[in-house]
Amino acid sequence: GAGVSQSPSNKVTEKGKDVELRCDPISGHTALYWYRQSLGQGLEFLIYFQGNSAPDKSGLPSDRFSAERTGGSVSTLTIQRTQQEDSAVYLCASSLTLAGQETQYFGPGTRLLVL
Amino acid sequence: AQTVTQSQPEMSVQEAETVTLSCTYDTSENNYYLFWYKQPPSRQMILVIRQEAYKQQNATENRFSVNFQKAAKSFSLKISDSQLGDTAMYFCAFMKHGFTGTASKLTFGTGTRLQVTL
Numbered sequence: 001g002a003g004v005s006q007s008p009s010n011k012v013t014e015k016g017k018d019v020e021l022r023c024d025p026i027s028g029h030t031a032l033y034w035y036r037q038s039l040g041q042g043l044e045f046l047i048y049f050q051g052n053s054a055p056d057k058s059g060l061p062s063d064r065f066s067a068e069r070t071g072g073s074v075s076t077l078t079i080q081r082t083q084q085e086d087s088a089v090y091l092c093a094s095s096l097t098l099a100g101q102e103t104q105y106f107g108p109g110t111r112l113l114v115l
Numbered sequence: 116a117q118t119v120t121q122s123q124p125e126m127s128v129q130e131a132e133t134v135t136l137s138c139t140y141d142t143s144e145n146n147y148y149l150f151w152y153k154q155p156p157s158r159q160m161i162l163v164i165r166q167e168a169y170k171q172q173n174a175t176e177n178r179f180s181v182n183f184q185k186a187a188k189s190f191s192l193k194i195s196d197s198q199l200g201d202t203a204m205y206f207c208a209f210m211k212h213g214f215t216g217t218a219s220k221l222t223f224g225t226g227t228r229l230q231v232t233l
Contacts, residue, residue, distance in 0.1 A: 030218075031218035033218070033220060033221075035221075042223060042225050042226070043206065043221075043223035043226075045220040045221065045222070048218055048220055050218055055218075056220065059220075089158060091160060093160075093221075095218060097213070097218050102148065102210065102212075102213065102218065102219065103148075103150070103162060103165055104210075104221060105162065106152075106159065106160035106161075107159075108157070108158060108159045109158050109159075109160075111158075
């Protein structure tokens with residue numbers, strides 16, 4: 001079946017602009033995760049959703065970052081007033097939450113470059 | 116909090132040879148999962164292999180196998196008969212076991228860049 005998809009694949013923006021990154025999880029997966037991959041920080045957890053609620057937002061680096069998930073499916077990560085340090089690859093993953101099936105499957109990521 | 120350490124930033128292996136990538140972790144949890152993910156230049160993170168901590172038997176997937184030493188908190192990946200397509204960044208990751216119906220984040224190591232040469 002179809003895997004996790006993300007859009008756009010690449011995004012170039014100017015400092016101070018807002019950006020929206022989209023994630024479409026595997027159909028039926030109840031959990032959805034956002035991670036950030038940057039040269040200096042490696043792979044960092046940002047936030048995860050269980051259905052439409054976000055029990056763990058502990059990884060969001062500042063209040064400029066927010067995310068939502070609607071209909072238990074698509075999620076959008078929004079970065080307001082982008083800064084150069086926001087440049088990174090943003091990865092989305094999804095999983096089931098059944099015992100033994102929690103493996104996370106990743107999308108291809110969105111590469112964000114803030115000029 | 117959990118930490119995952121990969122002490123080999125880069126490794127190289129010749130085609131058809133065997134290579135072992137190291138990973139150690141630190142946790143106070145007793146129930147957890149360990150994973151190896153592969154990230155080729157396309158940047159798609161691909162699951163290579165997974166191990167449940169409660170299982171003593173080491174996981175295997177075709178040419179990929181792990182050596183899981185729970186007491187030593189070690190989780191190495193062995194790639195046999197290396198192929199050019201194995202060239203990628205390899206990440207070791209930890210996930211604590213959640214209750215059914217809950218999810219848990221992955222904690223990643225810094226990765227090992229593997230180059231397979233002719």
